Amino acid sequence: MNTEMIQFDEKGLVPAIVQDAASKEVLTLAYMNKESLTKTIETKETWFYSRSREELWHKGETSGNTQQVLDLRYDCDQDAILVLVNPAGPACHKGTYSCFNDSLLTEEVKPDADRFAILNTLEEVIAKREAERPEGAYTTYLFKEGVDKILKKVGEEASEVIIAAKNRDHQELTWESADLIFHWMVLLREQECSLDDVLQVLEERHASK
Incomplete structure (x- = not known):
């Protein structure tokens, strides 16, 4: 620059x-x-x-x-x-992930419906947990244990997804898929890889066809 x-x-x-x-x-x-x-x-x-x-x-x-x-x-x-x-940790001197935590709006403003909005929210929450490391939070536990523990959980949840699918158990498949996505996103954060990076690869693959 x-x-x-x-x-x-x-x-x-x-x-x-x-x-x-x-x-x-x-x-x-x-x-x-x-x-x-x-x-x-x-x-x-x-x-x-x-x-x-x-x-x-x-x-x-x-x-x-x-x-x-x-x-x-x-x-x-x-x-x-x-x-x-x-x-590498909280940005705010008060110990919070971001300095922008309070809203001037008296009522919650709901954006246009986005069925994938929860992924953005989850990514933000996981980032906040990594930075602040609140005691008792499961995500804090995963980050403290490190990549081996996170990888183990990803493997376990992937196996549970396979079992649920083989059993044709729709509810179980839904729950285990949610668990897998959560732990996969924790892994992305630990590896300093964003959801946008993954989506970009998908877009590039789609465009090349």
Whole structure:
């Protein structure tokens, strides 16, 4: 990225929107000056400029919750930056996965019906569990146990799907398929692979036919 094309404001700052590259969840909004942007590019980890302290700060330097930078994009006016990251922990100083947790809307706004919306929601929840590691959560347990445990569960659930299908048990097949999808999505997160990556392969295969 040529930083010369970025339009910094009169204080020498540009807003940086940080987004989880896998779940697409917006994690935080911070600011960069030319030096922190350069350090971000060089180190492939996020660096920002603190307006209150008037100094650079390296995300995760003290907490360990660093953010691996996968891409840096700028908008059409070149005065805002989108930072796509792989977070190593919560983005918010309050210990939450994202800084954007509260809504100004008094009523729940339901988007147009999307029968696959639950997959997006599930991907976000799994990402949040990995970052925050709440005690007692099953997903936290899986991430703490590591890839071998997750792979074992994927294998077990795949076997259960096969058995349910052989038995022509519709209800059991539905339940076991849901279990398989859940554990498969946990595995994707552990492997830093997004659902979008999988869908893109499917689209490419379909287009090539």
